[in-house]
Amino acid sequence: MKRAALWLVQIVGEGNTFTKNQLREAFPDVSQIDRRMRDLRDFGWKIDTNREDIGLEAHEQRFTQRGASVWEPGKGSRDRITTITSSQRHEVLMRDGHKCRSCGIGPGEKYAGTDITSQLDVARRVVRLPDGRRETQVVIECNRCRVGNRELVVDLRQVLAQIAKLPAIEKRMLSAWIEQDGRTFSAVEEVWAAYRTLPADAREHVRDALA
Structure with a gap:
């Protein structure tokens, strides 16, 4: 993952495109280099495919934005949640009703006014707990919302404070x-x-x- 980050910065350059073949040719000794590259998204790196940028071909990706300098000591360590297994992904999908928790779209449904279909996946969301600690939790989101919400931090204390201010009738409605x-x-x-x-x-x- 760290080598892939340096390759993006030094060879590809921010804002430029690259192909899957170029990535694999650059790392012939690394198995599943595509997955290692995707891991960078957990550290604030934005690497778009044709799901996020319709101007890209299926075999192309764009290095849109550099994130944390993961090659530096301490900046490439992960939060509590790391790799999501297929069984865990299935459990999260079932828990969240096979719907994007942000916009409510289902898998394979078309976005309004377009011919683009949604793809659901597990997204990591940083949550600030009532005691002030930060915890990474998982949620199902579509490809559009996952990109837009990547930097979002949910402040649970703020949500609970807003609920506490609601009149009784609105609390019952919310419940x-x-x-x-x-x-x-x-x-x-x-x-x-x-x-x-x-x-x-x-x-x-x-x-x-x-x-």
């Missing part, structure tokens, strides 16, 4: 949503969500219609 692991939206909420996505000229038509 029901949590129990169902979902909520339904009213017609006006769905229209509002659609309105927020409209360009400025289209929003003016909506204002005129309401007036």
Whole structure:
């Protein structure tokens, strides 16, 4: 993994593309070099495939952003969660209902307005616990959300503090949503969500219609 990081920095260069064959030719003595390269994502490195960058071919990847200097002492050590086995991945998928926990899309479903289909996988998320400690936990996310949330740190103390401020009726409502692991939206909420996505000229038509 450390050798792959140095190869990206010294040979490929940030912002440039490389192919799977180039990677394997650079490390003929390393088995599963593709996996070693993917491990860098756990240390803040952004390496895009055609799932994240539709301009790339299937055999191409882009070194988008450098992360931690993993070749330096102490910077390449892992958190408590390291490799996820296939059985563990299956358990997490079952636990999270085979849905992306961020956007709710299922495996193989198309994103709205596109022909791009989702792919679900295990994502690592840093959680700040109520006692102040940080812990890496796992969650199911789609390829889009996994990229966007890579640097996210969840502050559980803040979430609990917000809950404590809710009036009793809203706490009961929240409890029901949590129990169902979902909520339904009213017609006006769905229209509002659609309105927020409209360009400025289209929003003016909506204002005129309401007036």
